[in-house]
Amino acid sequence: MAKASPEVRQRALREIASAVERRRAAVLARSEQDVANATGKLGAAMLDRLRLDDRRLDGMIAAIREIADAPEILGRVEHQELRPSGLQVARVRIPLGVVAMVYEARPNVTTDAAALCLKAGNACILRGGSEAIGTNRELCSAIAEGLAAAGLPAAAVQLLPSTERAAIAELVKLDDLVDVVIPRGGEGLIRFVVEHARVPVIKHYKGVCHVYVHAAANLERALAIIDNAKTQRPGVCNALETLLIDRAIAGTLVPRLIARLGGRVELRGDPTVIALGGSAVHLATEDDWHAEYLDLILAVRVVEDLDGAIAHIERYGSSHTEAILTEDPAVAERFVREVDSSTVIVNASTRFADGGELGLGAEIGISTSRLHAYGPMGAEGLTTTKFVVRGNGQVRQ
């Protein structure tokens, strides 16, 4: 795969998009069957993730085409210098090798992951949720067809035939064959992978994202951002989970917050918030500060100041995404410098912590481990660099 030219890899991706398009009826029929098999076994949210319809399939096909037409990454020279020895040293972008994706019910991950891996010159091994196996098989047939049409080995993208969890445990031990494993899904799945892996793992367990409203925030804007971060799509990892409010403005903000979100969002506050909000707020417990609700629930805490906010985030944060809302640039800069989450945002919604929004193109995942990738990760995150050294007879003294 690494030796295939950019044109051949681009053609393969376009052929894959066309093959999925051609198999549309079969894919949707398989999906319907998968959903029927899983009904009664999965909750409504998981069933919804499992289900494909024309609109979702259109989105998957469009994503493959977008990845196909994105700028080429491989061979890019990241750094070049002439050393005193006369050696010309460059760092050149190359594929990682074999990427294993381990995920749950969402079949769109199958085409997204395959396309991003191929864009970056990698082979990939996919292990989707057992509930989606019919849909995934059909999608992988389309992928194999597209690869073959471009003259690339169809085996460059493989679906793990077994749906047993034990197969994951075996897969992630193969450190001579697999270069990285990227688990996506619930914390249980991710912990299972980490527990058994000898292959390097890129992951995030959860997203307990914070917004801190500083004393010098524009409160009108703050309310709009909080609303968006919490309610625009509450089930995703970059949704707001805990709101921190500066004591100086709590008296003003809490009633306005209740007026804006009350009825739509359950608020769980510390005693100060309760004192200001009365019966509209439930009392938060220690568990609430750790919670990734993925639901229309918001934990709210009053902090003394910037240091109090940073200390809370250090203790309860998940290194995913935190935002500060303030009109004071010096305060914003301290927050940016001292909060070491993978994405730190000033005066915007946490929902922007996303590969597409941050300019990476499609996203293969978000890493909160600090090694290799930290934050949203696109096709470039699926590459590494090698040193290329050109000389004219140099020997070392």
Add this chain to the structure above:
Amino acid sequence: MAKASPEVRQRALREIASAVERRRAAVLARSEQDVANATGKLGAAMLDRLRLDDRRLDGMIAAIREIADAPEILGRVEHQELRPSGLQVARVRIPLGVVAMVYEARPNVTTDAAALCLKAGNACILRGGSEAIGTNRELCSAIAEGLAAAGLPAAAVQLLPSTERAAIAELVKLDDLVDVVIPRGGEGLIRFVVEHARVPVIKHYKGVCHVYVHAAANLERALAIIDNAKTQRPGVCNALETLLIDRAIAGTLVPRLIARLGGRVELRGDPTVIALGGSAVHLATEDDWHAEYLDLILAVRVVEDLDGAIAHIERYGSSHTEAILTEDPAVAERFVREVDSSTVIVNASTRFADGGELGLGAEIGISTSRLHAYGPMGAEGLTTTKFVVRGNGQVRQ
């Protein structure tokens, strides 16, 4: 540590260099004691690595000062762009966090690793070989003194108190406390770390480095490069281990190779080399193609052409460093593109695969895993980037 200013970290490093200087007599006395304790238990090469003298200590102190004065890395903006949403997105370099170094007899790793970690804003936990424990304790007292003199916590660099191997197994499981472990030493130690680690590991098992002499090579230069790559320092990982010779020039090169290296280097060849070299060459077995001799022994094989050389490297190489010697630029470019080792060299000695020579400054290690770092790794390799996003009220649609 991440919050300490560049000036404070630089001052700490200079103070550490001075503290080691002040404790010179004590360090050397401890080293002498360590060597005396290990005599009879370690081989000559290991005893030599263990031993410090004035000249080596001078080198260690100079290395700390050089790291202190190297350009600052933290806070560097690696990429910046204005998104259509109006968000200003930057990737800013930050420390990894807590780095664990697990190594063997060489006490210079203690000061090198501590200095590189501090340069990059990390805390570090050192576990040197039990044979060097006296020297390492003295060096770590000097490091603590230097940190304290700059107003930084002395605990930012800690020596693991236990010299038991079981302590390593515990250390590398602490994935909530340690961000990365870098083992350096023999393959046994590295496999032990990988086996027990839940923390990400950056490593290389061994360096089976190849030089391929293409038909269009300048043979005079080739002989000088081969000699240098094999004999200048045979005990290190970037020394040449297997020489691949193009069939077209084998008849000319093999006799000249024997004339140049015979007597100094034991040659182990395939039957073609034996046929050309006679009794000056021993017959190589399959094991020789896998061997990292770290000694004055050279495996020699005749290959048909560039493809034969690439195939041999793919099968037996260790992803460390390979060189091609040729005056044909098209052939050199194919070798550079298709050999995916961490360092690929054209017309120079493999001995240049080194952080200092490639412009990284001092080197904390060499990685042949492809994740995070691939090839020589300096202070920048001990950092990562976070996304910093600046907006003015953006919410996601």
